[in-house]
Amino acid sequence: MSAPLRVLIVDDEPLARQRLKDLLAEAPDMALVGECRNGNEAIAAIGSERPDLVLLDVQMPGQDGFGVLRALPPGHAPAVIFxxxxxxxxxxxxxxxxxxxLLKPFDRERFRTSLARARDRRRAAPSSLDSELLARLESLTLPKPAAPYVTRLVAKVGWRMRFLQVEDIDYLTAEGNYVAVHVGKQSHLTRETMAALEEKLDPKQFLRAHRSLIVRLDRIEEVEPLPPGEYVFILRDGTRLTSGRSYRAQVQRALELPT
Structure with a gap:
């Protein structure tokens, strides 16, 4: 028989951790190697314990679940069930x-289904030695492809997710912990930062013109310079947006304006 899957539990709620431990105890091929109360503990435990599977909460003090994954070295992340x-x-x-x-509250059968996916993942995965050799060969022989820019964004609409085509977007503005994606007369919230969205959007199509503004270049119909080094963009539908003074140089480059 193969060795049991080594499992790490990460959740800031003691009762939630206890429930996961109780359910894991019913799976003889799963071995609990530790439990963590926050993201920082999780990063340390993953590095020291090298679990095969992490049962990971999303919102926790300090680093959230996605922050934990971003902090792990490339190629060393375990399988994750949120x-x-x-x-x-x-x-x-x-x-x-x-x-x-796994959306709380979940029942025993739903949890067993998740564990079955972890077992399937292990059976389908190549050996660690094969994976390491393949990664080394690829790093020596293949250039790393540039990350493709997204063609759609995901926005929250009540309990649903709405997919927004990038080609339909007029501009984006920061709204507290969210970014408002403006499409015509409608706006939709997405839980991403302006910096993250700037990385995902093609700079040939979108311009970061303010710390709180990204605008689609082909929607700009007129530009009015302001004395302090700012610009007013007038979009096709008449919307007026103002750039930030510190973004003056990149606005001039993107729009080929005189310096």
Whole structure:
């Protein structure tokens, strides 16, 4: 028989950790190697214990679940099942290659289904030696492809997720912990930072013109310079947006304005 899957539990709620431990105890091929109360503990435990599977909460003090994954060295992340009471992070979880997204409260059968996915993942995975050799060969022989820019964004609409085509977006503005994506007369909130969205959007199509503004270049119909080094963009529909003074140079480059 193969060795049991080594499992790490990460959740800031003691009762939630206890329930996961009780359910894991019913699976003889699963071995609990530790439990963590926050993201920082999880990062340290993953480095020291090298678990095969992490049952990971999303919202925790300090580093959240996605922050934990970002902090791990490339190629060394274990399989992850997100366990959370927040359904709005499901799309982001699967974009992070999570095995499953367990929404609290869940029953015993649903938990067993998640563990079955972890078992299937292990059976389908190549040996660690093969993976390491393949990674080394690829790093020596293949250039790393540039990350493709996204063609759609995901916005939260009540309990649902709405997909917004990038080609339909007029501009984006920061709204507290969210970014408002403006499409015509409608706006939709997405839980991403302006910096993250700037990385995902093609700079040939979108311009970061303010710390709180990204605008689609082909929507700009007129530009009015302001004395302090700012610019007013007048979009096709008449919307007026103002750039930030510190973004003056990149606005001039993107729009080929005189310096």
């Amino acid at each position: 366990v959370t009471a927040h359904r709005e992070f499901a799309v982001q979880a699967f974009e992070a290659n999570a095995l499953d997204y």
